[in-house]
Amino acid sequence: MIRLRSSIIAFCGLALAALAGAPAEAADVAAGKQKAEICAGCHGDNGISQTENIPSLAGQPDQFIQWQLVYFRAGARKNEQMQPIVEPINNEDIRNLGAYFASLAPPKPSQPDDDPDLSKKGAEAAAGRRCASCHTDNFAGTKAVARIAGQREEYLVKALHDYKSGMRSGGGQAAMAEVAYPLSEEEITALAHYLAHL
C-alpha cells in the first residue's frame, strides 16, 4: 500500500482496521500545543485555518493527524511546505500533536448557509457516495479517517480534485480514489459546500 499505491496498507481498510484497537497513547497535549506553534502560521490559531487551500486541523481525529504526519515525514504524502517542517519531528512529537489537535474544538461555520439548495444537492451526493460509512454520520471522522464537517470549502474542493486525479497519496487513497474518480464537478462543488456548512 502505499505509493503506486504501494501502500497496500493504506487503504480505507487502514482506517477500518485501526478500529481493531491500538493501545491508548499517553500523549502530552500541552507539549503538542507548544510544538504546534509553527503550524499556526498556515493552519491558524487553535487549528482553525484562515488561509485559502489550507485545511483546519482542529478536532481532527488523533490518529488521522498522526498518520498524515508520518506519511509527510516518510515522503509517502508529498507537499513542499509540509515536508521540511515535518522532517525533524520525532514520534513523541507526532503523538502529542495528534492529541493536541484532536483536543481542540472543531471549526464552526460562522456564516449562515448562503446557498441551501446547493447544500441539499451536496447532502444527496454525500448519501449516494456513502461518505458517512467511513467519515461517520456527523462527518466528524474517526481514527485514521478525517473530519470533513466544517472544513474549509475550497480545501474540500481541492482535496476531492487531488483524490480524483490521483495526486493525493498517503492513506485512504484507495477508498477515496474509488469514490472521487466518478464525481462530477457539480457534485464536488455541492459536496464541499454542504460539508463546509455543517
Add this chain to the structure above:
Amino acid sequence: MKSKFNRSVLALAAVAVVAGASLANAQQQPPQNKSLKHYESGTKDFWTHPPDDWFLGDETEAQKGLAPPSGPPTGSSDAELASLLKKIKLPPGFKIEVYASNVLAARQMAWGDKGTLFVGSFGLGNVYAITDKDGKKEVKTILKGLNMPTGLAFRNGALYVIAVDKLIKYDNAEANLDKLGDGKVVYDDMPSYAAHGWKYLAADKDGWFYVPFGPPFNIGVPPTSVSQIRRVDPQTGNAEIWALGVRNSVGGDVDPRSGKYWFTENARDWISDDLPSDKLNMISKMGEHFGYPYCHQGDLPDPKFAMGHKCSEFTPPVLNLGAHVAPLGMKFYTGEQFPADYKNSILIAEHGSWNRHKYQGGRIVRVTAGPDGKNAKQEVFASGWIEGDQGYLGRPADIILAKDGSILVADDWAGAIYRISYSKK
C-alpha cells in the same frame, strides 16, 4: 462491537464497488444484505493496478469483514514497550528487552560488518540504520521513498535493498550512512505488482540471493513470472528459478548443515479459520513445485484451482505451522549462547492472523528437524503479543542472530527491535 462496526463498514464499501452505477440504490439497503467483495483477479489490469483492498477479493460469508489490522501510526512509546515486555512469555532462563524503539514498520534486518544493524520497512518506504552511540542505540532513516523495501542484505561492504521490482546495491554503506545516494540497480527482471510483491533476501555461500516472488492476489493462476523462488547473483544479475508453486514467502534461511534453502510460506486466505495451514518448506533440488495454487498444506486440493491436480504431485511441507499464523522471517540458530539443544533449531517470527476470527501466531516458534526435513516438530518459543481475540500489542516480523548468540526480533506493529538472550542460572 468494534468488529461489528468494522464489518458493516467494509460491507458498505464492498457494496459501493459492486453496485457501481447504482450507488444511490445501494445506500438504501442495510449492510448485512450487501454482497461479498469480489475481484476478478486473473487479469493483468488487476495485477498492475490492484485496488487497495485487493486481499478482500475472495471474501466468503463466513469470513466476511475480516481485514488486516493497522498498527499505531508512530509505533509504541517506550512506556508501552516496557509494559508489553512484561507480558511476553519465554522459556526459563531467557530474557527479552528493547534493543531499539522508533523503528517504524520494521521488517527484515541485516548486520553490517562494523556492527550497524540495517532494517527494512513495509509501506512507509524507509530503510533504517541502527548504530551504537555511547551505549545508546541511534536509529537513523537512511533511505526514504522506496517501494516496500521489506528485504535487505549486507555483503562485502555493500547494502542490498529489494524494493518490489528493484534490487539496489549501496556500496560502502556503513561509511556513508548519511549519504547513501541512489545506489545501483543490479537486478530488475521482476514484475512491479504490489500485491505480495514485497520480498526477503537470504544469501547462500556463493553470495547469490534467494528471492521470493508472490502471486499478485490471494488465489488464482499466477502470471508466469511469479509464485516462485529465484536465486539471483547480485554481481552479474544472472538468475535461475529455484522453486515453483510458492505463494507468499517473506522469510527463509540457508541450512548450515546442508546448504539447502528453507523458507516460510503464507497459505491462501478465505477458506476458513482453520484451513489451510501455513508452511515451512525445504528445497531439496532445483525446480521443485510446492503446490500453489493447486494444493495447500500438502494434502488439501484447492476447491477451485486444483483443476485435476493431486497433492501427491507436489513437494510436501517440512511442517504445517498452523492456519493464519503468518510465518515471516526465520533463522537457523547457530549461536553459542542458547542451550545446546537449540543448535540448528529454526526460529520463526510469526506475524499473526488477520483472516481469522480469533488471531493466532503473533509469536516466535522453534522448529527442530533433521537436515533432510524429517521428524519436524514445533514448540512456542516466545508469545504474548496477542491480546483478546483480535488485538495486537506487537507483531514479530523478522529474526537475526547477534554476535554474542542472542537474537534480535523486528516488530513492525510496535516499531521496535527486541533482544532475546539466555543465561544459565
